[in-house]
Amino acid sequence: xxxxxxxxxxxxxxxxxxxxxxxxxxxxxxxxxxxxxxxxxxxxxxxxxxxxxxxxxxxxxxxxxxxxxxxxxxxxxxxxxxxxxxxxxxxxxxxxxxxxxxxxxxxxxxxxxxxxxxxxxxxxxxxxxxxxxxxxxxxxxxxxxxxxxxxxxxxxxxxxxxxxxxxxxxxxxxxxxxxx
Numbered sequence: 448x449x450x451x452x453x454x455x456x457x458x459x460x461x462x463x464x465x466x467x468x469x470x471x472x473x474x475x476x477x478x479x480x481x482x483x484x485x486x487x488x489x490x491x492x493x494x495x496x497x498x499x500x501x502x503x504x505x506x507x508x509x510x511x512x513x514x515x516x517x518x519x520x521x522x523x524x525x526x527x528x529x530x531x532x533x534x535x536x537x538x539x540x541x542x543x544x545x546x547x548x549x550x551x552x553x554x555x556x557x558x559x560x561x562x563x564x565x566x567x568x569x570x571x572x573x574x575x576x577x578x579x580x581x582x583x584x585x586x587x588x589x590x591x592x593x594x595x596x597x598x599x600x601x602x603x604x605x606x607x608x609x610x611x612x613x614x615x616x617x618x619x620x621x622x623x624x625x626x627x
Contacts, residue, residue: 468559468560468561468562469483469486469558469559469560469561470557470558470559470560470561471555471557471558471559472555472556472557472558473554473555473556474554474558475551475555476554476555476569479555479558483560493589493618494533494534494535495533495618495619495621495622496530496531496532496618496619496620496621496623497530497531497532497533497616497619498528498529498530499528499529499530499531499614499615499616500526500527500528500614501526501528501529501612501614502525502526502527502612502613502614503519503520503610503611503612504611504612504613505609505610505611506519506520506609506610506611507608507610508607508608508609508610509604509607510603510606510607510608511605511608526615530619532622533622552571553569553570553571553578554569554570554571555567555568555569556568556570563586563587564583564584564585564586565582565583565585565586565593566582567580567581567582567583568580568582569581569582575601575602575606576599576600576601576602576606577601578598579596579598580595580597580598581595581596582594589617590616590617590618591614591615591616592613592614592615593613593614593615594611594612594613594614595611595612595614596609596610596611596612597610597611597612
């Protein structure tokens with residue numbers, strides 16, 4: 448699940464104003480980022496301070512000890528709040544490695560973004576594991592609500608995991624500037 452570890456924090460980049468929609472199938476992260484730069488919104492999202500609330504909805508990890516799984520579920524059953532500050536430049540468009548890092552083993556099965564809705568499925572094939580991430584939700588220029596499911600299928604029970612999270616975020620104003 449290493450490629451998806453930063454997703455909850457980076458989901459803030461999925462809200463924005465539409466000037467059109469982007470629909471792609473079997474596309475690389477590079478292709479999606481390039482198309483979003485050309486055809487997506489002029490202002491990718493509003494810059495500023497974003498507050499995200501991430502709640503673990505479910506986790507299925509057969510190889511994880513029951514005690515560890517229960518502790519993780521209990522800890523995350525309460526919304527975890529993160530703050531992210533995005534500059535004007537960061538808010539304009541997604542990078543090629545937005546979800547995947549510099550991983551060329553990943554492709555979007557589908558990527559649909561427009562009219563206040565997003566629906567995507569990203570699949571990554573590695574020598575020892577297959578990873579999938581689905582994301583569906585709605586967005587406005589200053590807020591969004593998404594459900595994300597991440598699944599890892601490996602060769603052993605320890606490498607099997609499926610996790611679903613709910614992410615709600617809102618723009619809470621300008622970033623504070625630290626003095627000195």
